Amino acid sequence: MNMIPSCIFCTVLVLLSLQQTTSTHVTVGAVIDGTSRAGKEANVSLQIALEDISRKADQRLVLHIINSRGEPALASLSAKRLIAAREVQVIIGPHTWQEASRVAEVSNQGKIPMFSLADVTPIWAMEHWPFLVQASGTNQDAQMKAVAAIVQSWDWHRVNIIYEDDTVSAFGSVIPYLKESLQEVGAEISNLVPLESVIASSLVAELTRLREQQCRVFIVHTSMKLATRLFQKAKELKMVEEDYIWIVTNSITDFFHSLDLTTIHSIQGVIGVEKYFSTSSIRFADFKRRFQKKFSLDYPEEGNDQPGISAVEIYDALWAVAHTYGGRNMQVPKHRATFMEKMASVHFYGLTGRVQYNARKLTPSHMFRIVNVIGKSYKELGTWSKGLGFSESIGDNAVYNSSMQNLGQVIWPGQSLYTPKGWALSNSSGFWRIGVPTEGMFKQIINISYDPQTNNFTFTGFVIDTFREVMVRLPYHAPYEFIPYNGTFDSLVEQVYLKKFDGVVGVSVIADRYKYAEFTRTYTRSSLTMLVPVQSETPSRSWLFMKPFTKAMWLLILAITIYNGFVIWLIERKHNQRLQGSATDQAGILIWLSFTTLFSLQGGRLHNNLSRLVVVVWLFVALVITQSYSASLTSMLSVQKLEAKVSDIDTLKTSNAAVGHTRGFYGRYLEEVLGFKSINLRSFSSQEEFANALKTGKIAAGFMNDTYLKLFLAKHCRSFVAVGPSYTVGGHGFAFPMGSPIIADLDKALLEVTESGKLRELEDKTIGEEGCVGVDSSNDDEVSLSIDSFWIIFLFTGGTTTFSLAIYVLDRLKESWKHHK
Known part of the structure; x- marks a missing residue:
């Protein structure tokens, strides 16, 4: 085992090519932190690199390694010692920028190339120190x-x-x-x-x-x-x-x-x-085997002998020095700038992969x-x-x-195997506390019921259903509980800021409320519309009896009636003395005969089968026409068309009329934006109060957002109507704490609810609960019956009458021909 002094980490003089004693050697210095894992790996790796360079490149390098102990001041001092006492031509620097920057300053003063192994090198450093080389390949x-x-x-x-x-x-x-x-x-x-x-x-x-x-x-x-x-x-x-x-x-x-x-x-x-x-190459496998053997001997206190990036990068850095100085007949550059110029052409494959320097930087992976x-x-x-x-x-x-x-x-x-949400609740209960307003104009929007026996609240309505649909579409499980709140909408949103609630539903998105919370995208239309009482469109109903049929229909009925009467008169006049006489008498009888056939068959008084055929067919057609007329007239008498009493807001403002609005910020909008006087504004919290005020004239008009308006008109479709333009305001959204990461997930889920058609389904269900039948149409052609509905039976009776007329004429011509013959 190698015992290494604490100050001078290692001084190695390697003469591996003794047969080439005439060759000029290159002296390389290394400043590393011998107390760190990176420094220990670097020490072992440098010694292996020396062996490989001597054996494979036939080069003679002298390597001096000094331990900086991770202290920048000592690293600077070590660099000075290497340059002054050891006359090194290249320095391979520490792994931290704190040390590398101090060594770079010293090497730059001595015009000695310095290979920095610091993971991060500022851009300014490369400009400030022209002899600094970035040998760490991190992009x-x-x-x-x-x-x-x-x-x-x-x-x-x-x-x-x-x-x-x-x-x-x-x-x-x-x-x-x-x-x-x-x-x-x-x-x-x-x-x-x-x-x-x-x-x-x-x-x-x-x-x-x-x-x-x-x-x-x-x-x-x-x-x-x-x-x-x-x-x-x-x-x-x-x-x-x-x-x-x-x-x-x-x-x-x-x-x-x-x-x-x-x-x-x-x-x-x-x-x-x-x-x-790459750790799969044969070259790395050989390096790893040798590294592990030497590292375990030199540093038995280390629990793992695997080589890391620190080992392979410094290995390649020493090889880059060897490649820059050349091979067997290398010469030490007289001018250091020559080394920097030659290094730019270095290109080889090392343990880290392709090794190439561009602008004094190792090309990163x-x-x-x-x-x-x-x-x-x-x-x-x-x-x-x-x-x-x-x-x-x-x-x-x-x-x-x-x-x-x-x-x-x-x-x-x-x-955990489940992907974390990336955020957490502001409370420790494990449930989102979602505030729900207790006051509202429509139970179909939000309805809160309390069961005293179980002491539980039940929450239903369009807003609640929408929120539930959104929650099930989140990419993670987020438990929540609804909590009723009895207060204003503004104060409800403020509870989110005060961390009393984790979120709020059933409120409009308004700029002022962004002081306390952040909102999701709106899921209802953002507009305010005027609502006014209606009155009859036609004060005089004297001519209503003419409305069941169109004008063309009336003219056709008159024409076919007279035509049928004429044919019957013509056929029967030979057999009936009453159908004969002066021209004036004949004209009167013809008209009388035409219309009486509408109400009686008179089969016993008719003498010709042709006339009887005309009357039978015409009576059937007349029955269909009279029944249709009766049904259409009855409908018109029971339903009248309506028109708005007030058509625009200018009329309301000039007449100082009182106007109503639902509770919330709408009163402020009517006053500050639309220009109504505050003394003329009335606030309502229930639709019954709102409707009664409109009917009794306490207010001339009212304003509602689209969500409330649809429900209101669905129930009071015959008494009120929406008029004028719509004014853009905030729609309904969900409020959550400012900066909450959940907002983006909720927005995405809301889009999925909308695009899937589920939101429209919930809207239709909500409005359908207030259905109103018998709504009048404003188009006369839609209620007046036209020829299009009866042309087949008119063709049938007209054809029958014409056929009978033709047979009668032929018979008369035949008799006349026999008489003259």
Whole structure:
């Protein structure tokens, strides 16, 4: 076992190519934290890389490793010592930005290239230090999009972000990427919580504050050291249990393989985004075997000897140095800028995959592993790739999806198999407390009944039914209970702000109420309409007896009657002395004969079968016509057409007429928007009072929203009518606490209720309970009977009469021909 001093971690002089003693060697310095897991892996990995470079690339490197103990000041001092005493040509830097920034300053002053292994490197640093090389391949923009894709997969709409931030930490530089990515998927940030890496006395206070709020989705972007303390405190506060969601970035996930059981126990159910590198290649398998053997010997106190991203990245970094200096006949550049220029052309495949530097930055991978902590370890659920999405496998046969739900079962905190909602109630009862107003004009909208025997309330009505339909369509179980509230609608909404209720139903969406709550989309029409009494449209009904038939119908009846009378007179005049005489007498008899056939058959007085046939058919037609006339006239006499007494609001305002409205904000709207005087406004809480006021003239008109108006007119269809334009106001919606994540889920469920036709079905059912029959039509043609209804029987009688006439004429012609012959 190698015993390593605490100050000087390791000084290694390797002369693996002794046969080439004339070759010029390259001196490389490494500043690593020997107390951290990343530093320990780096130490072992560097020694393996030296062996491989000597054997495979035929290069001679001298490596000096110094332990910084995780102290930035000591890291800076170590860099100066390497440059001054060891004359290193390249420095491979620490894994934290606090240390890397100090080393970068020293190396830049000495014009020595420095490979930073810090996971996050600010943009300004690359511009400020021209000899700084970013050797860690994390694409933070892509990683934040992966985090946002996880949030979107489960329809979480609000998140809390906890990140490490102090005067030298670079974790905060990633937050703008995360904000933008979350915004792209429609998620909002409830809390942005910066934590100091060294002083974390406020950790418990911050977690307690977050626990009291509704949002239960936490994204953590800190170092592993701070994350360990964070999750230990969260575990103590029972925040790593059912209904909580924790998502961590690679700065934590990359060290999951090295955690002890105590730490693993505190992060059960956590989802992590981890930097991806292939573990299936033969080269990695060889590296892993050698790494595990050497690591277990050098660090027996470590419980896990698996190599992580820290090991493979520093392995590739040393290989990048070797490739930059060249092969067998390498030469040390006289000018350091030459090294930076040559490094841009380096291109090879290492343990992390393709290694190439662009603008002094290692080309990052756009692929990440998605892992889930379960039991004593963690499992890989799949991968996420930028521009492709989630997949359970990689390669040509990989199938990608936009949702993480396709990766398989996730074990959530509390060992739950059910996807958490992403938010929690503001109370500990486990039920939503939904406030319901006790006062209302229509029981069909909201009806609350009390049973004194059971001491229970029963809630029914359109609003209650709609809310229930919405709740069953939520993607999770959300138990609730209705609680009656006896007070104004404004004060009811205010109870949500005071946390007396978790939600409220049966209220209108009004701008002023947004001070106390946030509303879902409206599920009723948002308009206010005027309602007025009606009066008869036709004061004089003297000519009502003419209405059953249209004018064309009357003219046809007259024509066919006279025609039938003429044919009967013509046929019977030879046999009846009464049908003969002067022209005046004959005309009178013809008219009399035409109309008397309508009411009597007179079969005994007719002498010709042809005339009898005409009369029989005409009498049948006349019976149909008279019966239809009687039925239509009876209907008209019992129903009269109505018209509005008042047609517009200007008439009401100029006449200072009193107007009514339902309770709520409508009175203020009528006064402030429509211009009515407050002394002319009357408020009503029941439809009976409203209807009586309109009938008795206490108010000339009233105003109702569309929901109430439909029910009111359904019951009082013959007494009142809606007139004038509708005025847009707030419709009915559900009120919940401001910023509540449930709003988006309720809106989606409301759309499903609407699009499925269920909302229309509930509306029809509600209005159908107040059905009113006998509503008049305003179109005369719809009540007056026309020729279209009787043309067949008119054709029948007219044809019969014409046929009889033709037979009679032929008989007369035949007799006349015989007489002349």
